Amino acid sequence: xxxxxxxxxxxxxxxxxxxxxxxxxxxxxxxxxxxxxxxxxxxxxxxxxxxxxxxxxxxxxxxxxxxxxxxxxxxxxxxxxxxxxxxxxxxxxxxxxxxxxxxxxxxxxxxxxxxxxxxxxxxxxxxxxxxxxxxxxxxxxxxxxxxxxxxxxxxxxxxxxxxxxxxxxxxxxxxxxxxxxxxxxxxxxxxxxxxxxxxxxxxxxxxxxxxxxxxxxxxxxxxxxxxxxxxxxxxxxxxxxxxxxxxxxxxxxxxxxxxxxxxxxxxxxxxxxxxxxxxxxxxxxxxxxxxxxxxxxxxxxxxxxxxxxxxxxxxxxxxxxxxxxxxxxxxxxxxxxxxxxxxxxxxxxx
Numbered sequence: 001x002x003x004x005x006x007x008x009x010x011x012x013x014x015x016x017x018x019x020x021x022x023x024x025x026x027x028x029x030x031x032x033x034x035x036x037x038x039x040x041x042x043x044x045x046x047x048x049x050x051x052x053x054x055x056x057x058x059x060x061x062x063x064x065x066x067x068x069x070x071x072x073x074x075x076x077x078x079x080x081x082x083x084x085x086x087x088x089x090x091x092x093x094x095x096x097x098x099x100x101x102x103x104x105x106x107x108x109x110x111x112x113x114x115x116x117x118x119x120x121x122x123x124x125x126x127x128x129x130x131x132x133x134x135x136x137x138x139x140x141x142x143x144x145x146x147x148x149x150x151x152x153x154x155x156x157x158x159x160x161x162x163x164x165x166x167x168x169x170x171x172x173x174x175x176x177x178x179x180x181x182x183x184x185x186x187x188x189x190x191x192x193x194x195x196x197x198x199x200x201x202x203x204x205x206x207x208x209x210x211x212x213x214x215x216x217x218x219x220x221x222x223x224x225x226x227x228x229x230x231x232x233x234x235x236x237x238x239x240x241x242x243x244x245x246x247x248x249x250x251x252x253x254x255x256x257x258x259x260x261x262x263x264x265x266x267x268x269x270x271x272x273x274x275x276x277x278x279x280x281x282x283x284x285x286x287x288x289x290x291x292x293x294x295x296x297x298x299x300x301x302x303x304x305x306x307x308x309x310x311x312x313x314x315x316x317x318x319x320x321x322x323x324x325x326x327x328x329x330x331x332x333x334x335x336x337x338x339x340x341x342x343x344x345x346x347x348x349x350x
Contacts, residue, residue: 012168012199013041013064018073020059020223033059035223037073041216043167046190046200048210051220057203058096060220061170064201065093078168089117092166096173096203098153102146106137106156109145110163117164124163130305131159134189136182150177158186165307169193172203184282187213189304196309211235244273 020034034056041047051057062068063075066082078087100109107128114124132138135155140148145156154177161169171190175183183206190200190213204210210217211231218228227234248256257267 010043011040012043012078013039013047013201014074014076015039015060015064016074018060018063018070018075020056020063020068021071033223034063034070037220037223037225039218039225039228041199041201043199044194044197045215046194046202046213048214048217049201049203049220050207050210050217055220056223057220058172059223061172061201061203064170065091089164090167092161092164092169094154094157094161094169094171094174096176098150098157100145100153100157100160103144105142105144106132106148106159107141109156110159113160113163119163127163127165127305127307130307131162134303134305135159136185151179151182154178155182158189162305162308165309166198168199168201170201173205174202175204175206175209181282183209192304193308198309247272 015037018034018037018039019032021029022031022033024030037056037060039047039060049057049060059068063070064077064082066077066084069083075082078090080087101112104112110128110131111124114127119127129138132141135158137152137155137159140152145153148156154174158171158174161171174190175186178186187209190202194200194215202210202214214231216228216230217234218225219234220226253267253270260267
């Protein structure tokens with residue numbers, strides 16, 4: 001286990017030596033889904049939890065939500081045990097699959113979840129109006145969710161995860177099934193929520209999205225965290241240097257080649273910089289919209305709902321400091337001292 005320290009109020013998730021073993025009917029170990037996982041997520045961070053299918057991500061999320069009990073190790077979420085009911089109102093969760101009532105309309109769906117959080121009628125109406133506008137579904141708010149496309153269901157699912165203005169947002173494949181416009185909007189929304197002080201735990205197989213958004217990343221395989229750190233720390237390539245300048249004429253390139261040759265070096269690659277396919281796609285769509293071209297389905301969403309966190313002109317939370325040199329962050333478990341390891345009777349068989 002990594003070094004332990006004293007936790008502060010700016011840490012929303014701590015896992016220390018967390019292991020989950022599923023057992024059979026006779027309580028014999030059957031699957032070791034998660035093993036000795038140490039994680040620390042600070043307030044205002046977007047933290048990426050990555051790994052192939054079966055690597056332990058979903059089991060880890062279920063333990064953070066209190067749906068599964070760890071076999072050993074300790075977990076604190078928002079300063080308390082995951083099963084503590086008091087923290088449920090401060091967590092928003094978007095599962096990988098949109099488990100929604102198919103015969104409720106989009107508006108009725110949000111109203112239902114608002115009632116679960118005991119919001120009064122006025123607050124529900126105001127938040128629902130803002131959320132429907134934000135995710136671009138106000139024009140189809142009275143259609144049954146069962147008639148929504150997968151991308152539209154993800155939009156309404158994201159809205160329901162925000163109805164309670166959560167401090168901690170856990171998103172599992174939030175852009176799955178979305179077109180590039182919707183995906184870009186969701187990424188912008190996540191960045192804005194983090195700037196307003198919310199903590200986001202993001203699971204996604206779209207590694208480009210993770211690279212664009214996440215302050216820190218943990219990569220899991222076989223139930224263990226195999227690498228953890230900032231994207232810059234994990235992706236920097238050694239033994240190579242990248243130079244960027246204005247377009248060079250061929251004679252200048254030849255001079256550069258000769259200069260490098262004199263130092264026993266070679267110019268290995270000369271090419272024009274490329275834009276991303278996403279930026280080209282969005283430019284074409286925006287141009288079509290400017291020309292008045294009409295389309296059906298969900299539209300681009302509006303502004304971020306005002307009730308979500310601080311106002312847009314407030315000072316954002318200072319970025320979390322990185323851990324010790326080398327990218328390894330010290331897991332801070334002072335707030336875990338009072339959280340006991342579960343007994344064998346609390347273990348849950350699949």
